[in-house]
Amino acid sequence: MKILILGGFLGSGKTTVLLQLAHYLVTQSPDQNKTQVAIIENEIGQIGIDDQVLRGNGYEVRDIFSGCVCCSLNSDLITGIQEIRSTADPEWLIIEATGVAFPDKIAESIFCNLGLASRIVTIVDAKRWKRIRVPLANLIEGQLGVADVVLINKTDLVNEAELIELQKELRNLNDDAALYRISGVSSIDEEILKVIENG
């Protein structure tokens, strides 16, 4: 079971990316008899919204609400992964983190408790970058510094000069991650999905 953690600030587009990614992974799987994708949805609030969107698109979702799996609900996450592995044992487990989670803590906990490595994909909202970069620096840097792949989303809502500036800042925070531009007005390029899938 391969594990993918989707991180990124609130409203950056994690659920939208998840839907496309899950669809891609399901269609790419050679073994259609096996469960291809399982989803764990973590929301900070007690009442979930994104899980309803995912279910509305036909996916089975395990909910972990009212806190963050990177800290207070960490044991729920580990239990959830163990159950998914022992029952469905999917090819892929996608964990959508809350928008205020530190994905590296989730990955670390999964590795320490279960010996499983995770890939981290962090989504960035290009339009809100300037608004949140300074006041929420600790969170933003924590989410981006550890990512294997960074997807700059909502690129249709800013101009090219702003995007170049943003990419420079992202490179300063994480020089190793694969960096791609995406937009909600069009599907994610299959080449990008392949990179997420294969590393």
Added chain:
Amino acid sequence: MAKVTNSSYLTKRRYYRIETTIHEGALAVSGKRNFFNQQIKEVQQRLTAEFNAMNAWVLDRDGIIGHVKGFIASREKSLMISATGAEVECRLLESEGNSTDGVQVSMAFIVFNIPQLELEEKLIAIFNSLEMVGKKKRQEK
């Protein structure tokens, strides 16, 4: 890099089932209610207007909107309305909708730098506002 990890805590207002979580400085207030005399289109319009006003309300208080989102479901259809400080987006979902009568509304506000009680009161005010949707029309009839 210093990373803060604080635990969450909850406050509950039973009547509205509003629950609040705090994490990394973000205040998450959420609630859910069923409305039995409303039409989904009217609820959608009112909620869109309320979320637009919410953007300005948070900004006026020097707060930061993380994500303001609502999920509306009836037997016919379901849709998500969300805002991140600017425009309000509405996305119709392909699902068949809710299995129960009426219009079910779930809302979650995740914001920074707004006092907890003010945010809880805001959520209650919006639920109250939805209660009034269509009432005037029905009274006129």
